[in-house]
Amino acid sequence: MNPHEWLEMARDPRFIPGIYNYCDRWCERCAFTDRCLNYATSVQRGRPFDQNFDEDAELDTEALAEELTEVFQDTIELIRAVAEEEGIELDTEAPEVEAEMARDREAMEHAEEHPLTEAANRYIALVHDWFAMGPRRYRRDRDMLVEAALPAGADPASVLDALEVIRWYQFMISVKIQRALSSREREADDPEFWEEMPKDSDGTAKVALIALDRSIGAWGALLPAFPQRQAATLEILALLSRLRSDLEQEFPNAWAFVRPGFDEVGDR
Numbered sequence: 001m002n003p004h005e006w007l008e009m010a011r012d013p014r015f016i017p018g019i020y021n022y023c024d025r026w027c028e029r030c031a032f033t034d035r036c037l038n039y040a041t042s043v044q045r046g047r048p049f050d051q052n053f054d055e056d057a058e059l060d061t062e063a064l065a066e067e068l069t070e071v072f073q074d075t076i077e078l079i080r081a082v083a084e085e086e087g088i089e090l091d092t093e094a095p096e097v098e099a100e101m102a103r104d105r106e107a108m109e110h111a112e113e114h115p116l117t118e119a120a121n122r123y124i125a126l127v128h129d130w131f132a133m134g135p136r137r138y139r140r141d142r143d144m145l146v147e148a149a150l151p152a153g154a155d156p157a158s159v160l161d162a163l164e165v166i167r168w169y170q171f172m173i174s175v176k177i178q179r180a181l182s183s184r185e186r187e188a189d190d191p192e193f194w195e196e197m198p199k200d201s202d203g204t205a206k207v208a209l210i211a212l213d214r215s216i217g218a219w220g221a222l223l224p225a226f227p228q229r230q231a232a233t234l235e236i237l238a239l240l241s242r243l244r245s246d247l248e249q250e251f252p253n254a255w256a257f258v259r260p261g262f263d264e265v266g267d268r
């Protein structure tokens with residue numbers, strides 16, 4: 001799809017502007033697929049938008065890079081298309097553009113080294129150890145995993161659901177935390193502009209907090225279902241609880257952020 005077609009589609013009022021910026025990308029479980037421009041365009045491209053976080057264990061950094069690159073590319077292409085329509089000449093090779101990109105990269109590097117990211121990456125490793133298999137093998141063997149470990153009387157469907165939730169958010173927590181941190185650093189470059197604006201850092205931190213809450217709930221459900229892995233499960237729960245509390249402290253306004261669509265049910 002070229003930027004002009006994209007622009008045409010974007011003008012359709014049924015789409016909620018920016019809803020995909022603060023979702024968990026789990027389109028399969030999303031109630032807003034018919035109101036999401038990114039879902040519609042990804043269907044047109046033949047590539048579900050929710051695949052970024054559902055591949056191999058190395059995808060924590062790859063998913064972040066891909067997410068940011070896609071957002072950046074889409075934005076540049078859109079700006080070009082709008083400029084063309086308005087008859088404005090753009091110089092995307094200008095030194096200021098280069099400087100902005102370099103500053104983005106610097107903020108991302110700082111985010112990678114932040115203790116919150118380190119904790120989120122430690123969580124990725126603990127999940128990997130708990131499952132004793134990568135996401136790809138998990139997708140193939142998950143039913144066997146449930147059947148082999150399930151104590152009598154436990155509900156396989158709810159155990160499977162908990163496993164799915166954990167796998168879905170395993171990498172996303174780190175990815176979203178890094179994006180929240182790098183956005184916050186960039187927002188600090190222009191505090192006057194951001195003073196009255198909803199901040200991407202808060203919205204993204206909110207998505208990470210929601211992912212943490214759902215993961216904590218899922219691990220809680222697994223605790224009785226896998227008694228032989230109780231110690232490992234408790235270690236994970238302790239880490240997630242700390243991470244959640246540290247993230248809330250770092251982004252005290254995150255919960256107040258209003259995500260387009262998701263936090264405005266009934267308004268549209």
Ligand code: SF4
Nearest residue numbers: 023026027030036039
């Ligand atoms: S808003 Fe829903 S449909 Fe759109 S990308 Fe996010 S999860 Fe998928």
